[in-house]
Amino acid sequence: MTPSRATRASHTPYVALNPTAMIVQPTSAAREQYDLVICDMKMPGLDGQQFYQSLAGSRNPLHERFLFVTGDVIAQHTQEFLERNRLPHVAKPFRVEELTEKVYNLLESHLGRGGRAAAAEKAH
Numbered sequence: 001m002t003p004s005r006a007t008r009a010s011h012t013p014y015v016a017l018n019p020t021a022m023i024v025q026p027t028s029a030a031r032e033q034y035d036l037v038i039c040d041m042k043m044p045g046l047d048g049q050q051f052y053q054s055l056a057g058s059r060n061p062l063h064e065r066f067l068f069v070t071g072d073v074i075a076q077h078t079q080e081f082l083e084r085n086r087l088p089h090v091a092k093p094f095r096v097e098e099l100t101e102k103v104y105n106l107l108e109s110h111l112g113r114g115g116r117a118a119a120a121e122k123a124h
Contacts, residue, residue: 011035011107036106037062038099041070041078049081056085065110067102069094 014034041048048068056063071092072078082089088106090099 034062034065035110036065036067036103038067038069038103041068041072052085052087065106067106069099 039048039051043051046054048070052063052066052068066087068082068087068089069092070078070089073082073089073091081087088102090102
């Protein structure tokens with residue numbers, strides 16, 4: 001995401017090197033502070049599917065705002081997981097423009113479903 005678009009959209013990227021820490025955040029405020037999760041399918045310790053399922057199983061609202069990036073779209077289990085959960089994804093290698101477009105479409109979709117009020121509230 002280019003800095004000018006990120007600034008205009010009032011989004012600040014946060015990089016979590018340990019996805020397990022995202023699951024065990026104790027407060028509901030921590031669960032709500034992210035507009036979108038961009039997650040790789042293959043990560044050390046906890047893969048993307050396990051991370052998503054942990055959030056979904058605990059009813060963390062972040063599970064509704066996922067974008068997966070993966071180089072493993074050929075694997076049947078990956079395809080089935082993404083299709084079964086209707087999860088958007090971008091296949092690696094991807095162009096920055098492709099990722100940026102997908103991110104902004106998902107953010108707009110989220111904001112269009114009641115997220116605009118939350119985004120305006122966060123801005124104040």
